[in-house]
Amino acid sequence: MTESRGHVVIVVVNLPVERDRRVIRECLALEEAGYQVTVICPRGPAGLTTLPGSRSTAIRSFRQPLAGAGVLSFAFEFAWALLAVTARLLGLMVRTRVDAVQACNPPDVFWVLALLMRALGRPFVFDHHDLSPELYECKTDTPNPRVLAVLRWFERMSWRRATAVVSTNESYRDLAISRGGVDPDKVVVVRNGPAIAEVAYTERPRPAGRQTIVYLGVINPQDHVEAAVLAAEQLIGLRGAADWKLVVAGDGECLPGLRELATARKLDDVVEFRGWLEADEVDALLNSATLAIQPDPPTKMADLSTMAKTVEYVARGLPVVAVDLLETRRTAEGAALYVPSGAPDELAKALDLLLSDSAARTTMSRIARARFVDQLAWDHQAKSYIRLWDRLLRQTRKGYKSDSPVGRGNLPVIPRDTNQSVS
Secondary structure, X not given: OOOOXXXXXXXXXXXXHHHOHHHHHHHHHHHHOOOEEEEEEEOOXXXXXXXXXXXXXXXXXXXXXXXXXXXXXXXXXXXXXXXXXXHHHHXXXXXXXXXXXXXXXXXXXXHHHHHHXXXXXXXXXXXXXXXXXXXXXXXXXXXXXXXXXXXXXXXXXXXXXXXXXXXXXXXXXXHHHHOOOOOHHHEEEOOOOOOHHHOOOOOOOOOOOOEEEEXXXXXXXXXXXXXXXXXXXXXXXXXXOOOEEEEEXXXXXXXXXXXXXXXXXXXXXXXXXXXXXXXXXXXXXXXXXXXXEEOOOOOHHHHHOOOHHHHHHHHOOOOEEEEOOHHHHHHHHHHEEEEOOOOHHHHHHHHHHHHOOHHHHHHHHHHHHHHHHHHHOHHHHHHHHHHHHHHHOOOOOOOOOOOOOOOOOOOOOOOOOOOOOOO
């Protein structure tokens, strides 16, 4: 049996690890590189002790009896998570050596563990998934300045106490440096997205008949999916309803209201709700679609975040109509047609234009697929991720070449929770 290159403990508390695609990929990449991995997370329905698809990644879960629905309940939820994670980590340290800890936000409370690890002379990595202050602002009509100040302080402590910071895109990296005062050499960009082998992609003509516009993702207030439904109403006025339909795939707190909206506007013939889809259903839908829509409004949170749905669209060569957001442009580039604000009439006009222009769609499709294969796929991100760990733990693995992706072509195909939108 090959000796482990080190034991990395990953902490994630917003989801059980078997539902978090990014963390699954990180675990598999670490395994492929020769590291031992343990994940501390909330207990899922199956009560798993080993990560599905992995060789030996252990899960040390805890019960999460609290679910935040307001400021105080969120505070209790996060305090409980910190206590539960600390107890699991200390228990591990008593039984075996822990060489490093990686904590994934939200919440930004695990800098407390950084103090422990740094005192022991061992690395602590902050894996920055979401902008917690901006997320609070976009979910609250009247943000409490004191709550916002606390969130910003927690975020700053998470950045500054970490040995290294993993950012999901360039905007998050820039914030770690400018707002957090982190040394640029300590911040590494590791984007979200599937590996090439995970995506079922076929170059073939789109099927004849009604063209499909698709929204795939979470359906919560900040996702602005009602704009896509109202754009469908506007699109009827521009071109009729005979040659297209809108498919909304996903789930979230706004889904019942969206169904009611479609019925009230007499859109049931052109708007179809698919609900939660499994991985093969996602592949079938996106590979048969004509266009994708990304209606996220131009908030600061959306502008600086990379939406998981965008990468899923681009991975399958699917042209996108999207609101003009900084990180959406960095992801899709010429694979998208951009609108200023995401108003329904803007979206409808852009959709109408592309539905009528097959040549433009073909060009955009080629750009999309090339961006995914050449830059965005996890195959490339794994290289940066493992290089960071090799540097932190001072490992030089036999046969490792710094200019070649770790595990390229060898990473297992993971279970996918595609309806989760992760920044």
